[in-house]
Amino acid sequence: MTMRPLVALAMGDPAGISPELTAKLVALEDVRSRSRLVVIGDRRVFDEGARVAGIAPQLKTVEQDADFRKLDSDVLFVDLGHLDPAEIERGVPSLAGGRFALANYRHALELGRDGRVDAVCFTPFNKQAMRLARADYDDEIAFSADVVGLTAAASEFNVLGRLWNARVTSHIPLRDVASQLSSERIQRALALTDACMRKAGFARPRIAVAGLNPHAGDGGNFGREEIDVIAPAVMAGQRDGIAAEGPFPADTVFLRAKAGAFDAVLTMYHDQGQIAMKLMGFDRGVTLLGGFPFPICTPAHGTAYDIAGQGIAFAGASHAALLLAAEMAAAQTSQLDGRRASSATG
Template identity: 85%
Template structure:
C-alpha cells in the first residue's frame, strides 16, 4: 500500500506574495493527489491571500496538537491566530511580518522533528523582516538546525527540474570567499551533495566542480586555488566513489550541465550558481535545505513586494518546491512505514 507523504506548509512573509502562493498551492488538485498538506499560519491572512489569488481552497481546520496522521482530509489548516491582516503593510518588511513567518516555520519544523509530518515546505521569507523579529537570525539553515537539533553538516541546494546546484560558501561577504575555501569544506560539500542526491533518487550523481577564479585559474595565471585546493579534493572524492569532475571554468560549466553532461554543479560561492540557475528557470527553481532528517523546500525566489496584492504571482516554483519535498519524503519512507 502506497502511503502519501504529509507535508507541513508554513506561510511566509505576509506582506509579499506568500499568502496568495500558499492559497494557490492549497487549491491545486495535483498537489493533493501527491501528498497531504498541513498549512501553518493565520487563517485570516490565508483567506486574504486566497481572495487576491482568486481561489477558494477547502482546508479542514484542526487544533494544535492534533494527530495529523489520523485525519483523512488531504488538506488541513493549523490556525496559530497570531496576525491580524489590518496590521500588515503590504510590500514592506516589518517586525510583525518577520514574527509571523518565524512562528509558522518553527511550528512546521517541530512537526518534522517530532515525526508528525514527513517534509516541510515554506513560501518566501524576507530576511530583513526575519532579522527585525530575531536580531541574530542568519539564514534558514542555522535557524532550522537550531530548532531540529541538527549537529551535522547542512547546506542549501538549488534545484531546477533535474539539475542541482550546490555551493561551498553561501551567505558571506564576497571579500571573505577565498579565505573560507579549504579542502575540508569542499570535500564536505561534495559528500553532502552526493548523499542528498542519492536520497533524492540519483543512483550515482555526476557532479561538476566549478573553479573559483576566471577560467578556473588558467593554469595558475589567475590564482592557484584550483591547483592547490580544489583539484586535489576532486581527485580524493573520486577515489571514494563520488562521481566528481573538475574544476571547470564557472562561466561554461552550466552550459554543459544544462546539456545533460552533469546532474549537479558544485560552485564555490553563492552568486556563481544562483545567477545561472535563476536565468535558466526563475519561475521553476527550488531551494532545498539538505542534510536534515526530512526534506525542507521553498521556491528559489523571494517575497516580490513589488507585485504583492496584484494576484499575478506565478505559483510554478512553489508548486515545484512542494512536489520535490513530497517526492523525497515518499522515497525516504517507502518500505519503512506500513
C-alpha cells in the same frame, strides 16, 4: 498502496505574495493527489490570500496537537491565530510580518523534528523582516538547525528539474570566499551533495566542480586555488566513490550541465551558481535545505513586494518546491520501509 506524505506548509512573509501562493498551492489538484498538507499560519491571513488569488480552496482547521495521520482531509490548517492581516502593509517588511513567518516556520520544523509530518515547505520569507523579529537571524539553515537540533553539516541546494546546484560557501561577503575554501570543506560539500541527491533518487549523481578564478585559474596564471585546493578535493571525492569531475571554468560548466553532461554543479560561492540557475528557470527554481532528517523546500525567488496583493503571482516555483518535498519524503519512507523489510527477513 503508497501513503501520501504529510507536508507541513508554513506561510511566509504576509506583506508579499506568500499568502496568495499558499492559497494557490492548496487548490492544485496534483498537490492534493501527491501529498497531504498541513498548512501553518493564521486563517485570516490565508483567507485574505485566497481572496487576492480569486479562489476558495477547501481545507479543515484542526487543533495544534491533532494526530494528522489519523485525519482524512487532504488539507489541514493549524491556525496559530497570531496576526490580523489589517496590521500588515503590503510591500513593507515589518516586525509583525517577521514574527508571523518565524512562528509558522518554527512550528513546521518542530512537526518535522517530532515525526508528525514527513517534510516541510514554506512560501517566501523576507530577510529584513526576519531580522527585525530576531536580530541574530542569519539564514534558514542556521535557524532550522537550531530548532531541529542538527549538529551535522547542512547546506542549501538549488534545484531546477533534474539539475542541482550546490555550493561550498553561501551567505558570506565575496571578499571572504577564497580564505574560507579548503580541500576538507570542499570534500564535505561533495559528500553532502552526493548523499542528498541519492536520497532524491539519483543512483550515482554526476557532480561537476566549478573553479574559483576566471578560466579555472588558467593553469595558475589567475590564482592557484584550483591547483592547491579544489583539484585535491575532487580527487579525494573520487577515491570515496563520488562521481565528481573538475575543476571546470564557472562560465561554461553550466552549459555542459544543462546539456546533460552532469546532474549537479558544485560552485565555490553563492552567486556563482545562483545567477546561472535563475537565468535558466527563475520561475521554476527550488531551494532545498539538505542534510536534515526530513526534506525542507521553498521557492528560490523572494517575496515580490512589487506585485503583492495583485493576484498575479505565479506559483510555478512554489509548486515545484512542494512536489519535490513530497517526492523526497515518499522516497525516504520507501527506503526506510525497504531496510525494515530486509532486516526482518535477514
